[in-house]
Amino acid sequence: MSVLGSVFSLLSAGLFVAMDAVDVAFTEAAVxxxxxxxxxxxxxxxxxHEETPVTRGNVFxxxxxxxxxxxxxxxxxxxxxxxxxxxxxxxxxxxxxxxKTEAQIGVPNIVSAVLASYRGFDTLGEAGVIFTxxxxxxxxxxxxxxxxxxxx
Amino acid sequence: MxxxxxxxxYNYWAVVVLMMSGFYVVLSRNHLIKKIVxxxxxxxxxxxxxxxxxxIIGGTAPILTGKPELFSNPLPHVLILTAxxxxxxxxxxxxxxxxxxxxxxxxLDEAGLIxxxxxxxxxxxxxx
Numbered sequence: 001m002s003v004l005g006s007v008f009s010l011l012s013a014g015l016f017v018a019m020d021a022v023d024v025a026f027t028e029a030a031v032x033x034x035x036x037x038x039x040x041x042x043x044x045x046x047x048x049h050e051e052t053p054v055t056r057g058n059v060f061x062x063x064x065x066x067x068x069x070x071x072x073x074x075x076x077x078x079x080x081x082x083x084x085x086x087x088x089x090x091x092x093x094x095x096x097x098x099x100k101t102e103a104q105i106g107v108p109n110i111v112s113a114v115l116a117s118y119r120g121f122d123t124l125g126e127a128g129v130i131f132t133x134x135x136x137x138x139x140x141x142x143x144x145x146x147x148x149x150x151x152x
Numbered sequence: 153m154x155x156x157x158x159x160x161x162y163n164y165w166a167v168v169v170l171m172m173s174g175f176y177v178v179l180s181r182n183h184l185i186k187k188i189v190x191x192x193x194x195x196x197x198x199x200x201x202x203x204x205x206x207x208i209i210g211g212t213a214p215i216l217t218g219k220p221e222l223f224s225n226p227l228p229h230v231l232i233l234t235a236x237x238x239x240x241x242x243x244x245x246x247x248x249x250x251x252x253x254x255x256x257x258x259x260l261d262e263a264g265l266i267x268x269x270x271x272x273x274x275x276x277x278x279x280x
Contacts, residue, residue: 005189012196019207020214020224024199024232031240036192039240043185043247047254061179069172073165081160083209085222090208094225102216110214110226111233119230126234133241140248 001049002040009033023111163204171197184250184260188243195239202228202235 009032016025080087097114105113115123158165174197177190206228214226254260257268 001186001189005192008193009196012200015200016203019203020211021203021206021229021232022213022215024203024229024236027233027236028196028199031236032192032196036240036243039244039247040185040189043251046251047185047260049183049185058180061176064179065172065176068175069168072168072171076161076164076168079161079164081157082163082204083207085208085211087205089205089228090225094227097226098214098223108216110216110223111229114226114230115233122230122234126237129238129241133245136245137248140245140252 002037002044005040006033006037009036023109164201167197167201167204170200182262184253184262185247187262188246188250191246192239192243195235199232199235202232 009028013025013029013033016022016028080089097110097118101107101110101113105117107113171194174190174192174194177193178187181187181190206225208222208224211222211224214223214229250260253265257265259265259268
């Protein structure tokens, strides 16, 4: 199951390359296919992998999922067609980044320029999220201490 | 609402199908770790939505080569880079919560956990 998830991440990384997002594909392949596989395998090793058969019917979850999907499609009916250059998403700040990166930042990779400079505070917040998650995992798993030390 | 409209927006339909598959897994599975896998599928569908919005047909990856080129939008790429890292952080927290739940209750099965919770409630009502 976790290995299938890893394969899924790798396939989606391929899709990202096809849609010109090479940096995202690197990250997805490393994080989604690599690190999260390790996490899932570790969690499964620490717990159990047997699932009791689902007793309640599958009709209700299916119904909820299909209904939500229909609502989402309804919401997307007015979205711009795939790949169009004049979609609203491409008209606001992206042209500025594309035209000014060379003069203002001077690195060829625009994604790095935006990530580290134009939107550096976002990246600082991201580092904060990783830090918080690391502390949370350490606290939840008791820092690897043996049972009975600081735990009821 | 003709056929061309549906073909021109195929990225959105793919994203909705993927997202609802993840949602269905979250709702229907009993095992908590399988639910987390479903959440991961859900998250990847959101990434695909953003990246497909950023794609411009005929564009290339946003790396300056000195030649005048048409680039895809770099902004969604940046946002999704951040989102992937946040996603792995939340997955790590969710998995460690699952490990902790398994330690405390000896099961990761949703039905089993609900049964244990009801038993605890009944005990506390009786002891009062």
